[in-house]
Amino acid sequence: MIKVTAIETGKARMKTAQRTGRDDRGPIGRKLDIFRDRDWVEPLPILCFLIEHPEGRFLVDTGDTWRNSVPGYLPGWNPFYRQVSIKVAPHEEIGPRLLAMGIDPTGIGTVILTHFHHDHTGGLDHFPHARIIGPRANHAVSTGVRGMMMGCLPQRWPVWLAPELVDMDGPALGPFPASHPVTRDGRIVLVPTPGHVAGHVSVIVRADDVTYFLAGDATYSQANLVAEKTDGVTNDPAASLATLRAIKRFAADEPTVLLPAHDPEGPQRLAARRPLL
Numbered sequence: 001m002i003k004v005t006a007i008e009t010g011k012a013r014m015k016t017a018q019r020t021g022r023d024d025r026g027p028i029g030r031k032l033d034i035f036r037d038r039d040w041v042e043p044l045p046i047l048c049f050l051i052e053h054p055e056g057r058f059l060v061d062t063g064d065t066w067r068n069s070v071p072g073y074l075p076g077w078n079p080f081y082r083q084v085s086i087k088v089a090p091h092e093e094i095g096p097r098l099l100a101m102g103i104d105p106t107g108i109g110t111v112i113l114t115h116f117h118h119d120h121t122g123g124l125d126h127f128p129h130a131r132i133i134g135p136r137a138n139h140a141v142s143t144g145v146r147g148m149m150m151g152c153l154p155q156r157w158p159v160w161l162a163p164e165l166v167d168m169d170g171p172a173l174g175p176f177p178a179s180h181p182v183t184r185d186g187r188i189v190l191v192p193t194p195g196h197v198a199g200h201v202s203v204i205v206r207a208d209d210v211t212y213f214l215a216g217d218a219t220y221s222q223a224n225l226v227a228e229k230t231d232g233v234t235n236d237p238a239a240s241l242a243t244l245r246a247i248k249r250f251a252a253d254e255p256t257v258l259l260p261a262h263d264p265e266g267p268q269r270l271a272a273r274r275p276l277l
Contacts (some may be wrong), residue, residue: 002176002187002207003052004214006259006267007097009063010088011043012119018083019220021232030232034083042267044262046086048094049214051205055183056109059094059130060203060214061261062123066090073156074150081107085121092125095126106130112182112190113163114216115200116142118153120261133182135190136165137199150197151233168192173204188239193218193247195240196233202247210273213251215260218243222258222276251276 017033019041025033051058066088067073076080090096095105105126113120113134124132142152168178168190176191182203183189193202196217203214217233218240219225225247230240250256255275259266268274 001052001054002205004205004207004212004259004270005050005052005101006270007048007050007063007094007101007274008045008092008267009048009094009097010046010066010086010092011122011263012046012087013021013040013043013062013085015039015083015232016041018232020224020229021234021237023229026237027235028192030234030237031080034077034232040085040264041086042264044220045260045264045267046088047259047263047266048097048123049203049212049259050098050103050108051186051188051203055185055242056110057103057107058110058188059108059127059180060112061114061120061216062111062127063094064088064119064122065093065125067156076155078128078149080149080151083090088122093126094123098126110182112203114146114202114214114218114261115197116154117151117197117217118156120216121153121157124161128158128160132163133166133190134163135174135192135201137192137194138201139163139165139199141198150210168201173250177248194244195236196231198235200243209255210275211256212270213247213256213258213276215247215258216258217261218247219258219263221260221263222269223224225258225260225276238266248277 174274
């Protein structure tokens with residue numbers, strides 16, 4: 001028996017130009033569009049996903065932290081952090097959320113990071129005893145000043161963090177050229193979904209009668225994926241578009257519930273087990 005549960009850890013707001021980039025704009029133009037934009041989208045959930053599997057409990061991403069509200073937590077020299085608004089109350093962090101569900105965070109055996117942006121790693125402090133898996137290719141661009149410029153906060157990661165960095169070294173899976181199994185039975189597997197950032201991965205979970213596609217930020221919404229609209233953050237719009245098309249091809253071959261990290265309609269799709277196509 002495999003079960004997937006969506007857990008909201010606060011809200012994020014972004015510019016409309018971040019959620020959906022213009023098709024005719026390259027990486028630099030898209031960033032300029034975000035800074036020029038005066039329109040904000042509605043508050044979006046910051047979602048983590050709990051997978052209950054015969055081999056244990058797995059958590060995909062860890063959300064963000066209330067410490068975003070503390071002056072100095074976000075680097076003031078990077079103006080991009082002023083283009084996003086994160087609001088997380090202390091009780092909305094992933095640790096208290098799990099406790100409210102009757103789950104001790106120390107009972108999470110494995111944390112899987114789709115990528116290392118701060119709204120996916122902000123809750124890592126709650127899992128000092130867990131195995132933490134992350135994509136090697138994304139970690140390589142997430143550390144140091146480069147990482148801080150790219151939306152990561154490596155200086156805020158737990159001092160004990162030593163993630164198990166994995167490569168996409170397994171066989172092709174449908175339209176994805178490679179994969180990496182997480183469980184021995186192969187029912188939880190990572191696939192490369194670059195575009196939002198280099199080295200981004202998504203998590204495929206195959207239950208008995210439906211497949212869940214935990215997309216991280218490969219797309220911000222199912223609507224954007226269906227319309228093949230890439231985001232304004234990407235440094236590689238072509239790779240991002242190829243990823244969206246690969247996800248659509250995958251979902252055309254088997255019933256697949258799409259679960260991005262910031263799609264307000266995702267939890268309802270999950271509850272209804274409503275597939276993409």
